[in-house]
Amino acid sequence: MKKKVQILLFIFCIYISATAKQNPVVETFKLKSSPTSLIPDRFIGNWINSQTCIWEYGFFEKFAIYRSEFWDYKAIETDKNGNTNLTLVKDNETLQLMLKEGKDNHITVQTTKGKALLYNKMEKVYPCYPQKDESTFAKPTFKQDSATIIGYYRNLNKIPAQFAGRLSKNPFKVSVSNFLADKQLDYVATFDSLGRFRITFPLMNMQELFVDWKRINIQMMLEPGSTIFLYVDLADYIPLAEDKGMDGFLKRPKQVLFMGDNALTNNELFKYKSPSLYINQKKSEKLNDMGYLSYCDSVYKQRLADLNTFITNNPTVSEKFRLFTTEKERYNLAFYLLQHRFDLRRKGKTKFDDGYIDYVQANFPLNNEWTFTAFRDFRSFLRDYIDYLTGLAPQKTVTILYKDMAKYIKQNKKVDDSALKLLDELITAYEEFENSNKDQVEALQIKHKDLFSKAKTINPLFQEASAEMTANLPIDTHLSDSLLTNEHLRQLWNACIFYKQLDDKHVALSEETLKVMRTKVVNPYLIKEIENVSNFYKNVSTKGLTYEASLKSTENLKGFKDAKVLFEELIKPYKGKVIYVDFWGTWCGPCKENMKYVKDIKNKLKDQDVVFMYFANNSAETSWKNVIKEMDLTGENVIHYRLPDNQEKLIEQLFSVNKFPTYLLVNKEGKVVNMDATSPKQGDVVIKQITELLK
Numbered sequence: 001m002k003k004k005v006q007i008l009l010f011i012f013c014i015y016i017s018a019t020a021k022q023n024p025v026v027e028t029f030k031l032k033s034s035p036t037s038l039i040p041d042r043f044i045g046n047w048i049n050s051q052t053c054i055w056e057y058g059f060f061e062k063f064a065i066y067r068s069e070f071w072d073y074k075a076i077e078t079d080k081n082g083n084t085n086l087t088l089v090k091d092n093e094t095l096q097l098m099l100k101e102g103k104d105n106h107i108t109v110q111t112t113k114g115k116a117l118l119y120n121k122m123e124k125v126y127p128c129y130p131q132k133d134e135s136t137f138a139k140p141t142f143k144q145d146s147a148t149i150i151g152y153y154r155n156l157n158k159i160p161a162q163f164a165g166r167l168s169k170n171p172f173k174v175s176v177s178n179f180l181a182d183k184q185l186d187y188v189a190t191f192d193s194l195g196r197f198r199i200t201f202p203l204m205n206m207q208e209l210f211v212d213w214k215r216i217n218i219q220m221m222l223e224p225g226s227t228i229f230l231y232v233d234l235a236d237y238i239p240l241a242e243d244k245g246m247d248g249f250l251k252r253p254k255q256v257l258f259m260g261d262n263a264l265t266n267n268e269l270f271k272y273k274s275p276s277l278y279i280n281q282k283k284s285e286k287l288n289d290m291g292y293l294s295y296c297d298s299v300y301k302q303r304l305a306d307l308n309t310f311i312t313n314n315p316t317v318s319e320k321f322r323l324f325t326t327e328k329e330r331y332n333l334a335f336y337l338l339q340h341r342f343d344l345r346r347k348g349k350t351k352f353d354d355g356y357i358d359y360v361q362a363n364f365p366l367n368n369e370w371t372f373t374a375f376r377d378f379r380s381f382l383r384d385y386i387d388y389l390t391g392l393a394p395q396k397t398v399t400i401l402y403k404d405m406a407k408y409i410k411q412n413k414k415v416d417d418s419a420l421k422l423l424d425e426l427i428t429a430y431e432e433f434e435n436s437n438k439d440q441v442e443a444l445q446i447k448h449k450d451l452f453s454k455a456k457t458i459n460p461l462f463q464e465a466s467a468e469m470t471a472n473l474p475i476d477t478h479l480s481d482s483l484l485t486n487e488h489l490r491q492l493w494n495a496c497i498f499y500k501q502l503d504d505k506h507v508a509l510s511e512e513t514l515k516v517m518r519t520k521v522v523n524p525y526l527i528k529e530i531e532n533v534s535n536f537y538k539n540v541s542t543k544g545l546t547y548e549a550s551l552k553s554t555e556n557l558k559g560f561k562d563a564k565v566l567f568e569e570l571i572k573p574y575k576g577k578v579i580y581v582d583f584w585g586t587w588c589g590p591c592k593e594n595m596k597y598v599k600d601i602k603n604k605l606k607d608q609d610v611v612f613m614y615f616a617n618n619s620a621e622t623s624w625k626n627v628i629k630e631m632d633l634t635g636e637n638v639i640h641y642r643l644p645d646n647q648e649k650l651i652e653q654l655f656s657v658n659k660f661p662t663y664l665l666v667n668k669e670g671k672v673v674n675m676d677a678t679s680p681k682q683g684d685v686v687i688k689q690i691t692e693l694l695k
Contacts, residue, residue, distance in 0.1 A: 038061060038076065039059055039060075039061065039073065039076050039084065039086070040078065040084055042101055042107075043059045043084060043099050043101075043107060044059055044060055044061065045058070045059065045121050045122060046058045046065075046121070046122035046231060046255075046257060047059070047107060047109070047119035047120070047121060047122065048119060048120050048121075048122050048127060049117060049118075049119055050106070050117075050118040050119060050120050051117070051118070051130070052129070052130065053126075053127045053128065053129050053130060054129075054263075054264075055122065055126075055231075055257050055258070055259050055263070055267075056109075056119070056259075057109060057119065058152070058231065059086075059099075060152075060154070062194055063194070064086070064088050065152065065229065065231070065259070066088065066095065067259075067260075068150060068227055068228065068229040068259050068260035068261075069090055069150065069229075070090070070150070070152075070196060071088035071089065071090045071095065072088065072089050072090065073086065073087070073088065074087040074088065074089045074094070075087040082100075082101060083098055083099065083100045084098070084099045084100075085097070085098050085099075086098075086099065095111070096111065096112040097109055097110070097111060098110045098116075100116070102118065104120075105120060105121040106118055106119065106120050106121070107119050107121075122255065122257060123253075123255075124236070124253030124254065124255050125253050125271065126257055126267045126270070126271050128314055128316055129264060129316050129317075129318075130316065131316060132315070132316040132317070132318060132319070133264055133265075133318040133319065133320070134318075134319050135318070135319065135320065136319055136320065136323060137206045137223065137320060137323065137370050138206070138223055138224075139369070139370075140205040140206070140369045140370050140372070140373065140488070141205065141224070142204065142205065142373075142488050142491075142492070142523055142525070142526075143204070143224075143523075143525050144202055144203075144204055144525050144529075145202070145203050145204070145224030145225055146200050146201060146202055146203055146224070146225075147200070147201065147203045147222040147223070147224060147225065147226045147227070147228075148198065148199065148200045148226070148227040148228070149174060149198075149199050149211075149222075149228055149229075149230055150196075150197070150198045150227065150228070150229050150230070151172065151196065151197050151198075151229065151230035151231065151232070152194075152195055152196050152229075152230075152231050152232075153172075153191065153195040153196075153197075153232045153234050154195060154231070154232065154233045154234060154235070155195070155233060155234045155235040156168050156191060156195035156234050157193075157195065158234075158235065159234065159238065160238065163238055163239070166214065166215060167215055167234055167237055167238070168234070170214060170215060171188040171189060171190050171191070171197075172188060172189045172190075172191065172197045172199065172212055173186055173187070173188045173211075173212055173213070173214075174186070174187050174188075174199060174201060174209055174210070174211050174212070175187075175209065175210040175211075175213065176201060176202070176203065176207060176209055177207065177208070177373075177375075177376040177379060179204065179372075179373050179379055179492060179496065180492075180495055180496055180499045180526070180529060180530075181499065181503070182379060182380075182383060182496065182500075184210065184376070187199055187201040195234075203222060203223075203224050203226075204224070204373050205223075205224065205370060205372070205373045205374065206221060206222070206223045206224075206370055206373075206374050207221065207222065207373060207374055208220070208221050208324075208328065208374060208375055208376065209221065209222060211230075215237065216232055216234075216237060216256065218256065218270060219269060220258075220266050220269065221262065221265060221266065221269065221320075221324055221374075222261070222262055223261070223262060225261075226260070226261035226262055227260050227261055228258055228259070228260040228261050228262055228263060228266065229258065229259040229260050229263075230256070230257075230258060231255070231256065231257050231258075231259070232254075232255070232256050233254070233255040233256075236252070236253075236254035236255055236256075237254065240252070250273075251273075256270050257270075258270075262320075264318055264320075265318050265320040265321050265324065268314075268317050268318060268321040269321065269324070269325070272307075272310050272321075272325065274303070274306070274307075275302070275303050275306040277299060277302055277303060278299070279295075279296050279299045279300075279332075279333075279336045281336065281339065281340075283295050284340055284343045285343075288353060289340070289352045289353035289356045290353055290355055290356060292340060293337065293355075293356055293359055296333060296336050296337055297333070297359075299333075300329060300330075300332075300333040303329055304326070304329055307325055307326065307329065324374075327368070327371050327374070327375070328375055328377070330363075330364065331364070331371065331375050331377040331378045331381055332377050333363075334360070334363075334364045334377065334378070334381040335377040335380050335381050335384075337356075337359075337360060337381075338360070338380075338381050338384035338385050338388065339380075339384060340352075341384055341387070341388045350391065350392070351392055352388075360385065364381065366382075366483075366484060366485070366486060366489055367485070367486050367489075369486065369488055369489075372488065372489050372492060373492075382489075382493065383496075386479065386480055386483065386493070389479060389483065390479055401430070402426070402430055402462070403426075403427055403430035403431065403434070404469070405462050405465040405466060405469065406423045406426050406427050406430070406462075406465075407427065408465045408468070408469055409423060409458075409461050409462070409465050410423050410424075412465075412468075413461060413464075413465075415458075415461070419458055419461070422451075422454060422455065422457075422458065423458075425451055426451065426455055429444075429448045429451055429452075432444055432448075460644060463645070464620055464621050467620040468507075468620050468621075468622060477494050477497060477520055480493050480494065480497070481494075481520075488523075491520075491521050491522065491523050491526060492526070494517075494520040494521050495517075495521045495523070495526040495527075495529070495530060498513070498517045498520075498521070498530050499529070499530055499533065501513075502530070502533045502534060502537060503533075503589070504586070504587050505586065505587075505620070505623045506537055506540070506586060506592075506623050506626040506627050506630060507537055507541070507620075507622050507623050507626060508534045508535070508537040508538035508541065509530075509534045514531070514534065517530060537626060537630075540626050540629050540630050541622065541625075541626055541629075543629050545625070545628065545629060545634050546632055546634045546635070547634035547635050547636065547638070548634070549636075550628075550633075550634035550635060550638045550639060550640050551625070551628070551634075551640045551642075552639055552640060552641055554570075554641060554643055554644075554647070557569055557570070557647070558644065558647075560647065561650070562650075563650035563651055563653060563654035564654060566647060566650060566651065567651055567654060568670065570613075570641060570651075571613070571666060571670055572670075574611045574613075574639070575668070575669070575670050576609065576668050577609040577610060577611045577637075577668060578608075578609060578610050578611070578665065578666065578667060578668060578690050578693045578694055579610075579611045579612075579613050579664075579665070579666035580610065580611070580612050580613065580663065580664075580665060580677065580686070580690060581613045581614075581615065581663065581664040581665070581666060581677075582595075582612070582613070582614045582615070582661060582662075582663055583615050583617060583652060583655075583657045583660060583661060583662040583663075583664075584614060584615070584616060584617065584660055584661045585616060585617040585618055585619050585660055586616065586619040586620070586623040586624055586626075586627050587618065587619070588617075588660045588661065590660070590661060591660055591661040592627060592631075593681070594661055594679045594680045594681050595627070595631045595633060595680065596631065596680075597680040597681050597683055598612065598631070598633060598680045599631075599632070599633075600683055601680055601683050601686055601687060602635065602637070602638075604683075604687055605687060605690060605691075608690075608694060609668070609694060610637060610690055610694070611637050611638075611639060612633075612637060612638045612639070613639045613641070614633075614638075614639065614640045614641065615641050615643065615648065615651060615652075616640070616641065616642045616643075616648075617648055617652070617660060618645065618648075619642060621642070624640075624642050628640060655672070655675055656675070661679065662676075663676070663677035663678065663679060664677055665677045665689060665690070665693060667693050668693070668694075673693065674689065677689060
């Protein structure tokens with residue numbers, strides 16, 4: 001039964017990854033009845049094997065921790081010699097232990113059939129392991145698997161009120177980099193009344209994890225199939241006067257420890273305090289390319305020297321720790337070096353100075369398979385590296401014939417009979433031009449002058465057809481195919497290219513594109529992920545809009561050429577209401593990310609005189625409608641405009657819109673009072689800004 005539950009969780013996690021939804025994966029604990037007598041205080045705490053330095057037991061008031069699981073006390077009995085006999089139960093398992101107090105925070109633990117072993121009480125700093133673990137990371141499979149974190153936050157319910165908002169009121173959260181989506185996906189679990197939690201989440205190969213970033217702010221690494229136990233004494237995270245600031249708080253020892261799979265390496269990672277010296281990207285403003293490279297390289301070498309000092313001073317640290325930390329430092333440097341490409345445009349350049357890319361190619365090989373999915377910085381570096389080289393490559397031009405666009409409109413757009421007749425006439429005219437010689441062209445232009453003039457009335461249909469047909473052209477992977485010689489990395493990247501098209505357009509891939517994808521990607525998991533997302537958008541396209549009247553036609557305004565007059569006409573029906581204006585585009589990731597937070601704002605402002613108004617920039621109709629459907633972003637107080645490109649530019653220039661998303665606030669009198677309103681992600685701030693205008 002347990003295996004079946006794990007399989008179901010695994011399937012559910014894969015679905016979440018495929019659709020890039022960030023839903024919680026939670027297991028709730030039920031506290032069983034406890035014995036009437038309590039475990040003696042002298043045994044409460046975490047106990048480390050004195051010989052191996054492995055954390056094996058945790059004894060607490062209501063439960064015990066052993067083998068990375070919670071055990072309930074069935075019986076606690078103390079004999080006349082002061083020894084305590086425990087009967088622990090978990091599911092159908094029973095464990096008998098005898099605890100004997102020793103000197104200097106030591107105890108002896110004896111199982112029914114085992115010999116007595118000596119344990120010392122865990123202090124704030126984890127002890128060094130007596131022997132080095134030489135094992136390395138498992139060979140990557142590039143298949144989706146899962147990992148589990150089980151945890152106990154001691155003192156969760158004893159946090160002072162002034163720190164409760166940060167330390168005790170939030171759920172547990174683990175962030176995992178998703179290679180395909182090129183983003184962090186968050187998975188959360190709720191705590192039970194005792195501060196315990198359990199969470200299972202998707203994992204591809206060994207990966208770094210960003211754990212509970214707003215509360216305990218630690219980094220971990222896990223391999224697929226791992227189950228690890230995390231213990232945190234939250235009292236250690238309460239700021240103290242003696243800290244004398246943030247630096248003192250960070251340096252103060254805290255009891256955080258791990259049990260189970262990869263526990264050894266994670267205990268070492270927590271013990272190691274990385275240097276506070278970081279690369280400052282602003283240095284690039286006053287340095288040329290090679291000067292910036294030299295600066296970044298010097299910071300990297302200083303950080304590496306600190307790491308090597310730690311390794312020298314702790315000669316038994318595991319091989320996994322050494323590999324993980326050194327490669328993490330390497331690709332952190334790679335990340336900053338390729339992020340520098342965004343400084344080129346500011347300096348009026350298109351390429352790095354000679355020697356810059358030579359350094360990159362020499363120091364960041366693309367053949368170490370376990371690094372591909374291990375680090376967030378590797379994925380970002382690879383994206384920037386390929387995008388930079390793509391920008392230098394000769395750009396291919398694609399010509400789509402008007403005849404083909406006309407046929408596409410007939411097949412895919414709903415048009416009236418007059419437009420249909422016009423399209424047939426145009427197709428015939430275009431075919432005449434195709435079959436003519438040079439001497440006949442001028443005569444045909446005169447013959448069809450009135451027809452082509454009439455065709456301008458359906459020019460928006462041709463613009464939409466061009467955008468949609470371009471989006472469905474086979475994706476060019478020539479550069480990445482030649483650059484990425486490692487088969488696994490090439491497949492990963494090719495999968496990312498197809499995934500990105502889906503994420504950018506929110507439109508299903510055509511059958512032709514899917515066929516190309518299956519020749520470029522043979523990994524079954526990657527194929528399935530892309531097909532799942534494509535099918536998701538295919539289903540979205542077939543859905544109706546919840547409130548179709550939110551999509552407003554501006555056909556009656558197409559003659560307006562004055563931006564101010566046009567904007568006044570667009571907002572005129574909503575005078576007397578506060579208008580929250582959103583300039584966005586279907587191609588804009590941050591725009592779509594912020595839209596996810598609008599529903600909560602709408603609910604909190606329900607029945608108020610508020611209108612949410614959207615202006616879509618350079619967005620094909622199908623993509624535009626799909627995003628609105630996916631976000632369920634319609635309603636009586638929601639207005640969507642998709643103006644012709646020339647009119648959209650007029651409105652954007654009127655308000656100096658030069659970044660997306662951009663938000664404006666319009667008061668009840670129709671006056672723009674805030675040209676830099678807060679984004680929906682800051683929901684409470686947005687509500688406050690709107691509420692002030694409602695008074």
